[in-house]
Amino acid sequence: MSLRPDLAIIADLINADARVLDLGCGEGDLLAHLQENKNVNGYGLDVDADNIRICLGKGVNVIEQDLDEGLKNFEDSSFDMVVMTETLQSVRRPDHLLEEMLRIGEECIVTFPNFGHWRCRLQLVTSGRMPVARHIPHSWYDTPNIHLCTFTDFETLCHDLKLRVIQRRVVNHNHVEQPWGSVLPNLLGPVAFYRLGRQP
Amino acid sequence: MPSAFPADSVGLVSSQTFRHERPFTLQCGVTLSSFDLVYETYGNLNPDKSNAVLICHALSGNHHAAGYHSEDEAKPGWWDTCIGPGKPIDTNRFFVVSLNNLGGCHGSSGPLSTNPDTGKPYGPQFPTVVVADWVASQALLADHLGIERFAAVIGGSLGGMQAMQWAVDFPDRVHAAVVIAAAAKLSAQNIAFNEIARQAIAADPNFFAGHYAESESNPDKGLGLARMIGHVTYLSDDGMREKFGRALKSGDIDRGADVEFQVESYLHHQGQAFSRRFDANTYVLMTKALDYFDPARDTNDNLVAALEKTRAKFLVISFTSDWRFSVERSKEISDALMAARKNVASAIIESEHGHDSFLLQLPRYISVLGTFLERVHQEISP
Numbered sequence: 001m002s003l004r005p006d007l008a009i010i011a012d013l014i015n016a017d018a019r020v021l022d023l024g025c026g027e028g029d030l031l032a033h034l035q036e037n038k039n040v041n042g043y044g045l046d047v048d049a050d051n052i053r054i055c056l057g058k059g060v061n062v063i064e065q066d067l068d069e070g071l072k073n074f075e076d077s078s079f080d081m082v083v084m085t086e087t088l089q090s091v092r093r094p095d096h097l098l099e100e101m102l103r104i105g106e107e108c109i110v111t112f113p114n115f116g117h118w119r120c121r122l123q124l125v126t127s128g129r130m131p132v133a134r135h136i137p138h139s140w141y142d143t144p145n146i147h148l149c150t151f152t153d154f155e156t157l158c159h160d161l162k163l164r165v166i167q168r169r170v171v172n173h174n175h176v177e178q179p180w181g182s183v184l185p186n187l188l189g190p191v192a193f194y195r196l197g198r199q200p
Numbered sequence: 201m202p203s204a205f206p207a208d209s210v211g212l213v214s215s216q217t218f219r220h221e222r223p224f225t226l227q228c229g230v231t232l233s234s235f236d237l238v239y240e241t242y243g244n245l246n247p248d249k250s251n252a253v254l255i256c257h258a259l260s261g262n263h264h265a266a267g268y269h270s271e272d273e274a275k276p277g278w279w280d281t282c283i284g285p286g287k288p289i290d291t292n293r294f295f296v297v298s299l300n301n302l303g304g305c306h307g308s309s310g311p312l313s314t315n316p317d318t319g320k321p322y323g324p325q326f327p328t329v330v331v332a333d334w335v336a337s338q339a340l341l342a343d344h345l346g347i348e349r350f351a352a353v354i355g356g357s358l359g360g361m362q363a364m365q366w367a368v369d370f371p372d373r374v375h376a377a378v379v380i381a382a383a384a385k386l387s388a389q390n391i392a393f394n395e396i397a398r399q400a401i402a403a404d405p406n407f408f409a410g411h412y413a414e415s416e417s418n419p420d421k422g423l424g425l426a427r428m429i430g431h432v433t434y435l436s437d438d439g440m441r442e443k444f445g446r447a448l449k450s451g452d453i454d455r456g457a458d459v460e461f462q463v464e465s466y467l468h469h470q471g472q473a474f475s476r477r478f479d480a481n482t483y484v485l486m487t488k489a490l491d492y493f494d495p496a497r498d499t500n501d502n503l504v505a506a507l508e509k510t511r512a513k514f515l516v517i518s519f520t521s522d523w524r525f526s527v528e529r530s531k532e533i534s535d536a537l538m539a540a541r542k543n544v545a546s547a548i549i550e551s552e553h554g555h556d557s558f559l560l561q562l563p564r565y566i567s568v569l570g571t572f573l574e575r576v577h578q579e580i581s582p
Binding site for chain 2: 061
């Protein structure tokens with residue numbers, strides 16, 4: 001089974017034998033791939049009963065834990081990489097979580113839907129309503145995405161938290177990398193992909 | 201002839217006895233010249249003997265975990281909800297071994313057995329047995345059955361502690377350890393409840409410091425009271441409200457006459473039934489084994505270090521309303537296993553039934569356990 005394109009990008013960035021934590025691991029595809037191909041010691045956190053069951057069926061180390069309750073149960077620098085895909089926007093305190101991710105991990109990878117994409121901006125301007133797009137499909141009242149942000153917002157937060165942006169990529173809603181994304185990413189990129197580290 | 205038992209039952213079962221004829225030295229230093237373990241098996245051992253699953257029982261459990269001893273038996277074994285064809289511990293896949301632990305009162309060597317030195321029952325003189333002794337004796341039973349390595353060692357409560365101890369003491373003999381509603385060690389509150397139960401037994405005038413058999417009596421009241429205390433701690437406030445509320449069994453509160461609440465009647469019944477089927481000395485012995493369990497004691501209270509040598513993959517399950525073995529205690533286990541870089545998964549099952557949840561047929565619990573064990577079966581199948 002081929003890996004979802006965004007997960008394949010992440011998998012490429014993870015070294016063999018690495019210690020990996022996947023926050024909001026979903027059905028565990030990334031960890032299953034890393035366990036099988038890179039001998040990774042990985043754990044996934046999730047709270048969804050179906051996701052947990054599917055992970056168990058794949059032999060993935062899934063731990064039932066709510067990200068909003070923090071990551072205090074992990075020691076400093078216990079992981080080489082902490083990954084969080086498309087989950088940042090649905091946690092209660094993204095700022096606290098980002099700091100925690102880089103406390104327990106040497107590096108982290110974060111992806112999130114870009115609210116600054118031109119389609120979102122256009123919808124808000126033309127219809128005066130909260131944008132709904134392929135990468136953010138929910139209505140305002142039932143969305144789990146309580147903290148949507150733009151590339152620019154995110155980079156401002158990283159700056160304020162003194163996090164180092166090692167790498168930034170722009171992918172489309174099929175998570176295929178967009179070469180033109182490096183031009184005006186906040187306007188043209190639907191999904192943001194960041195690799196972060198601590199300030200030296 | 202149609203079977204008298206449900207299709208997903210292992211059906212008619214009978215117990216066997218394994219007699220270990222050689223000396224067996226317990227952790228306390230006492231040597232038993234021999235011992236018996238009563239056990240049952242369900243399903244078939246495959247040719248390479250890789251599909252065996254060991255069930256470890258809790259405080260008041262025994263070897264009869266599934267099926268029926270006769271067509272007249274009213275209730276099946278204590279974990280029939282989870283063991284049987286198509287059930288999570290699927291006897292179509294696994295060869296299930298369930299035993300009565302050393303010190304028990306259902307046929308294995310224990311306080312009711314004859315002490316060869318005196319020719320009389322051991323009674324309170326049966327030596328102190330700890331979880332590691334149970335695991336060591338279970339390993340001898342496994343040797344006897346030709347089982348080199350268990351596909352899984354599974355237990356709830358005190359049984360979960362045995363599963364953990366197995367992974368520590370015999371890292372190469374356990375593929376998976378399933379630790380349900382357990383703890384890495386008892387809290388002070390938990391030990392306190394056990395001590396109250398023991399004191400209830402000791403205070404019964406028919407206890408005779410454990411020598412009741414010689415006096416041809418039995419501390420029914422004390423043992424029943426111990427069970428009532430335990431039973432309340434195995435339920436939850438919400439669960440009891442749901443089940444009993446303030447309903448009356450008899451009497452009239454307005455007149456204050458002969459009032460008996462349903463919950464009182466229920467507890468009396470539980471206490472009486474228990475004192476008929478259980479031995480007080482065994483109850484004291486088993487609660488002490490619970491209290492003493494602490495695999496991190498040898499590693500300066502460092503659970504991570506204690507789990508370092510394990511090689512099994514773990515599944516740790518807890519229940520939201522269980523306050524005797526709370527979700528937090530299970531998290532300590534899974535956190536320590538992650539810190540030790542072991543393979544571990546965990547699930548927290550929503551339930552209002554307290555500690556007893558681990559014996560119940562809760563859909564998510566059944567699905568988590570079944571899915572994990574289905575995967576285990578794939579992993580051990582060549």
